[in-house]
Amino acid sequence: MADGTLWILVGNASRARLFATDAKAEANWKLVEEFQHEESRARNPDLLNQPDNPNAGTLHGPPPENEPNGRKELEHDRFARQLSEFLDKGHDRHAFDKLVIAAPPEFLGRMRRLLSSRVKQRVLLDVDSDYSNVPARDLPARVPVL
Template sequence: MADALWILVANASRARLFSTDERAEKWDLREEFFHEESRQRSTELLEQPDNPNAGHLSKPTSENQPDARQQLEHGRFARQLAERLERGINDRAFDRVVIAAPPEFLGMLRKAISPRVQQRLMLDMRADYTQVPIKDLPERIPLT
């Protein structure tokens, strides 16, 4: 049986995926995601020769601009989370979804999620609740 609702609480480097039933009384942590590359500075990313996502210092490309490398990693993480939500739909794991993320990353998520996920999007909030304890999340994210 599908969960009534999934709640994705994310920022550009960390996310937590919760599920709850119709009454939304008890939230269960389903998965946690970490994207360490998003936490690194662009210069650190460029200096990693073994990183397949690193830019090329010898070529003047947009990904070698000061913040472009980090933005690229943020976008990769947004797509990873969007793919997870898509798999949830394919598995019939949830009926509706709520997303809470800081404004810039929320914009990336909105672009990355499929129309199928968008149809199930009940609410999206511009807020970073990744550090908020699970017991405090229900009072910050209105589900009713």
């Protein structure tokens, strides 16, 4: 295991940044990866008009994307799934020991539901705040990691 490596995921439903730090040098965060999900920022009518709608034609009632905000919800789930898969791969590579997640409450809930049990065991703390627009240099003062 990466001795004392802490990953900090800071994001919301459309963008996220992943930082790493040594548990002993908690204010020295290094950017590992940035994630963007433009579909989460799009308006519902724009999402519904996409020709490559992968959720069209479900067999169990109206497609979720046809419900109010349904397609946006699907895009938020997709992004949360993308992030959780990245965390799974990081876990498999032994890239981190502990994990802190900072996200708005609704997206944090999505992340909690989609994290694998092995990654959940590494979660040290989750913070229900949206710090996605906070400059990286100011994040260590806002996100408590220890």
